[in-house]
Amino acid sequence: MHVSFDPWSPAFVADPYPAYTALRAAGRAHWFEPTGQWLIPHHSDVSALLRDRRLGRTYLHRFSHEEFGRTPPPAAHEPFTTLNGQGILDLEAPDHPRIRRLISRAFTPRTVENLAPTVRRLAAELVDAFVAKGGGDLLAEVAEPLPVAVIAEMLGVPEADRGLLRPWSAAICGMFELNPSEETAEAAVRASVDFSAYLRGLIAERRADPGEDLVSALIAAHDEGERLTEQEMISTCVLLLNAGHEATVNTTVNGWRTLFHHPEQLAALRADPALLPSAVEELLRYDTPLQMFERWVLDDIELDGQVIERGAEVALLFGSANRDPERFARPDTLDLSRQDNPHLTFGAGIHFCLGAPLARLELAASFGELLRKAPALRMTAEPEWHPGYVIRGLKELRAEV
Template structure:
């Protein structure tokens, strides 16, 4: 437990997203924030922390007054913000060509087009192939007697699935995870300069690779999503080449980062709750609700940020236009106002309205795919390795926003 002490401004200095102790154990701090200061200003990042479920949920859905970006309503200068450093321009050019960091009407148009190719029915049709990949990985892992569950099972499954779906040649798939991990460093709080340069370099290399591949598929279409995205249209509207690249980068990054981290933290939660793990082994039909509960219990994306486009008021605190709010998903998912006994891992919890995939217009497009992957991954490991157990207590990676374990050593 991280001690909570009052700072001169009456806040809680225990919220420290750069502290290994806080990253490993944030939930007691969240409880203090929810109870004592549900809206608090965090000076190191110049953000307002929002910790209660009702507030996080409402603000996620308020796309008129809050946004992932403000550039659709104002320039950096008009919004009272410094423009991004010039060296970051290639990174943001790639990212803002996708739908993650844009707002309506651009977001509406991009999501409409991409949704024509990335449908829940299409995702469900992938289940047999996902089950096959998961079974092969779990069987090989069990036959070897265990190892690092993250490197040998959690990472290969979603990377293989999204790469196959997009049509990335097998020989190139080893490039994807490093590119993705490096790009995601830009989304951490106050990222070091070195990490920023690394993220820019990864974005350029990733985009150049996908651009060449996309041009090949335009000339010689295949049975893959890059080819599909290149030809989808709505009333004559199509994705531009930059939008196609930005969408593929988003699908590749979002398509596996959260799933990898969710797999590792979910298994670690089960290991810390052996009675619950035994229940899942005895009742595998619980898997759909179990996955939802594991996603709630230890949220892979602990925070999402929004810009305040029009002044808002939360619990009597006025947050002016131009501010940034930090919506604490990990805290919202442990709010006792919504979840009975929220610190208990209950694999049969129903209903379970967790916010792990967000809410509102930016609700995660890949949520159905993540659910199928997690269900099949756990199903395969429970069958192939019924006696799986941890070797040592794992360490968490130093990143807070996209939170996950470095490795998870297990034996069978």
Template sequence: MSRPPFWGLPPSRQARRQGPKSNKLSDVAYDPWSPGFVADPYPAFERLRNERPVFFHEPTGQWVITRYEDVDALLRDRRLGRSYLHVGGHEEFGQQPEAEFLKPFWDLIRAGMLDVEPPTHTRLRRLVSKAFTARMVEGLRPMVRALAEELAAGLAAKGGGDLVAEIAEPLPVNVIAEMLGVPASDRDLLRPWSADICGMYELNPSEENQRIAVRAAVEFSGYLRELARSRRAEPRDDLISALAQVVDEGDRLSEDELIGTCVLLLNAGHEATVNTTANGWWSLFRNPGELARLRADHGLIPTAVEELMRYDTSAPMFERWVLEDIRIGGVDIPRGAEVALQFASANRDPAVFADPDRLDLARDPNPHITFGLGIHYCLGAPLARIELNESYGAILRAAPALKLAVEPEWKPGFVLRGLESLQVEV
């Protein structure tokens, strides 16, 4: 079926690439549209790592890569890219031109750094990093802690509720809104816009979801454009003002680039943090011994956060385009192909992680690749770690006896993998 690749390349894939016939047993095991696979992909990944660590999956037209060593190598390999448009057109890469109605969406996404390659990526990351500094991010910790404690106290006062709606969703969206300088009165707009835009990142989105994403992109970019112009005229102590003012050797972000960066910060930082929070608590409930260990020693929170990100990865698959012929795991993959790098599988690879299917909140070392590697390593990783550490700490303090009320169900998507809700009692 036609579908847009993860971070924004051509949405039409009617011309399917040719690849070798796949191992049929492995094809059955790997089914990113199956609710059973979404709920627990790890037995399938174990089988694939052993049987066919590199194979062509005909339904998606992708080469599926499952071993840590191979995923690690390809994330660092400059013969692959998030985009191919800097080296060739759609036709050259066997893709149909993008539908005209999608232009506002891709214009917005490609104005940020995530979907571009050097030298454009290098320039954008350099400029953004001058404003989005480690010192600035660490300075947000008191605000993050206060908000996490307020949300956790609210959940405890109610006797429980949906941890996703009560804490996991509002914490990161409010943190990013505060950081950007979005007025409190407008913050309820951000979560729907983010969710609608991210609907395009899933495998095979419907035309209806594509049009919903376009509408959200138009509305969100229009809102940010007005906000950015007001901050250029009257700067404040927020990231939009800093991005509007940043200059490096005479270079600065264009208005479109500033808006694309802000959208990226919300979408990439928000969606993954929401799912990591809820997925992590679901993992703790399924491993009561480790939950008891964490309750007894809050000093484990930093390593627990790293282990929970490894154990049940909330963004389990990232895609890359092959810009030059490569050979990986003894398999030749041609230029123009697309690879699906299975982060969740790599994070359970026994070649790197001892007893990988066991949750160990004190695991050290823990070289998980949840934030990626190479030039596209997640710029927001330090902020995500602060949010997760403060969130888990606040919940453990406010609701020390937190327990599961109803077994959760997974959302249907695999690329951004999370729970519909997580009903808890205190």
């Protein structure tokens, strides 16, 4: 195991890419004792394993905890376990296809299309306010409020309640880091209880008085007589918020930090707005907001002569896969005009990110507004990274116009 892979080290979190280069050179699967996982660093393997049905986000559709050789989560974590376990991100067949199909009836391409004017309006308002005061913290004032407002708008959460969403989401997402502490778990459980209770109330209101929002559409969604249970609806709404803003926020600020460190690429983007779509894809690839995704091994697999047995867990290293020279020309070079860019930032296979079109819309809107309205935007201090490695982002990004 290569010693430089250290997800709890601030230096590693700030720049994991040299360690990934070493991991890829050293082989296709690496046992990492501190988390009891196999690290998978190559693009071809990560891509294939995301689609391989011998792996799963859960094992409970086939095995009990005991049969799988795993300890059940503590009873005290139950509110989080239930909330997380009923979301499509953590389910496999038969529940996953049924729930995803029902959600897809409510969350359609048309939903995203209809949201486009709202997304652009919200992005414009946030950027106007940021520019008017001469700059500030790009994370707190533009990157974060945009996706939270969009999801809140989509779910029909009243404006007065929107301040509740971000702290709940942050507390729950703490559980997705490696070996979370008991304190993190307690915060996630409290947030799960409060968020679930809030959504239960919202669902009851929409049952009595449906609107044009996604909660009303989820209540109405049915397919061959099947409907979502209340818990499935709650878990879906929480997942949409968590997945829908953590990655978008981090792509925005990590992306701006990357652009500030590559002034010639930023100048090219400012000179040619038509570059924006490929620039967004390249920023998603170059500094991946979600560095690692985990899968359980449900049936033995073999990688490069190494048998990884049922009951093991693999850690698919998205950040490494997206910099793999076997798949990307000059992978460590930021090239905003890159055309051949099959990055894995949104995943692949049955768990491919449902919100990818919405994320792309939000990113294009906020980057586009800032490029237009703050043509001299510059970073005023080198930002600090959050300690988290799996969901990797900055604490703040100070910039002035």
